[in-house]
Amino acid sequence: MVECGINKKILYRVQELIGNAVREINDNRKNKINLVWIEATGCSGNIISFLNADAPSFNYFITNVVNLRYTNSLMLAQGAQAFLEFNDVINENFILIVDGAITVKDNGAYTYAAYYNDELISAADKVFAAAQKARYILAVGTCAVSGGISAAAPNPSGCMSLQQFLKGKKVINLPGCPCHPDWVMGTIANLILYGDPELDDLNRPKIFYGNTIHDYCERRSFFENRIFAEAVGQEGCMFKLGCRGPVTRTDCPTRRWNDRVNWPVGDNTPCIGCAQVGFPDLMEPFVRME
Template structure:
């Protein structure tokens, strides 16, 4: 940008992205920013986070993986398969890379409940892979509920003895991106921040403050109903969903303003309670997701 920005600067989305893009291109030209390698591991989970990622916009998924990083390994997206794919994973170990992990680490039987491929004729467990890659990674992102704290994979009775990433890499700093799934912006935004400015500011649980700082409850458009004690009795009611079991008061994300599916809507906007999917301990600690037998009597049902 040739002109200096004088206050009040233009705060439209277009202007902001133009400023960031121009700065980024300038930094790349001056050699201040380099494309980094990204290894995306999928462990014990449902691949929901990578599917959510495909829904990303500004930047979208294609731009991210082509222009922002050099993707070294992603079992869902790469062309190579079998040992050839694992070969790429092993090769990535030689250079510098950012490690993103979705899914929990299955501990039972020394990790045998989650095998991500085979290497030299032997099965490669998720446990081995994440220990090996985690030790050498420049940054580690735990993507989604399972990677951050075990999530659905670790729900009772947890037959695979799944745990979050921090349990197997206790001495590494891990940026936590809880959510089931993670919002594409939360992952892409954190990745972009890593590339442009280094590690983002985080809270005591290592969640980036730019996405996880505020309780849903404190920014909920239905907060006035809570404060006046006007509560929904059933799904589809337009009032506060607290009595039905809404977990907005204990969950910290920017869902009310960011919204989902291309920033169109979010659960409470569609008259269904927040289930606290981005809270540690989800899903067990957030159950029941809905309750009609509550502290108030429903007369007409």
């Protein structure tokens, strides 16, 4: 007997399969740590860079390594529903990522991150609430690590780094404008498997920030032989053009960007020191032309 064109046995079997799938998903989620990603005062460049991950991919990472429970840009829920999810997850076990500088001037009015119960909630408020309960706190991107472009002079919104804002809380710093997806995923994987990675005096993981760009630059031999480019596009070391590779600690020359295809010096432009403390103000001019 067929009712409404649907065989009841098939319907029950489909419902059983869906139920099993939901239970499996929920069981898998229980075995993975939650990830909360708050975008404060920035450009969303770090989350875009994170989406470009390839080893592993972004999809693999959020499916098999963590539960990405909250993110301003990527989650399906919006508005009040998203804020409810945020309040739920910060009462569970989670890693906190903050992307962007923190502005507290005028009660955080320059970056509102939620609207709930007729009240505007600043990014600073959300970051502070989450940081009190997070298992680990990561500052992702130069704005979060040291203020970056958001805090560049004259800094009208009074932006500051996450560490300045949280005072006394341990923050693992992952600078870069934007931060390479490997630096984020590698640090989180280390936290899950082994706990804190080995950090330098600026709380940066040594595995990614242990050497200067200059150490492994493909143009290092030009520097050693005093062969310097006089204009962008020429062969030779770009130190005299203002390259900040000698003072910037990242593994860009060996890790590379965009599916490991290229990086600034490889594309004939000097390193502008985007991962260095003081960027951008102390790194200017980005290209020195005499």
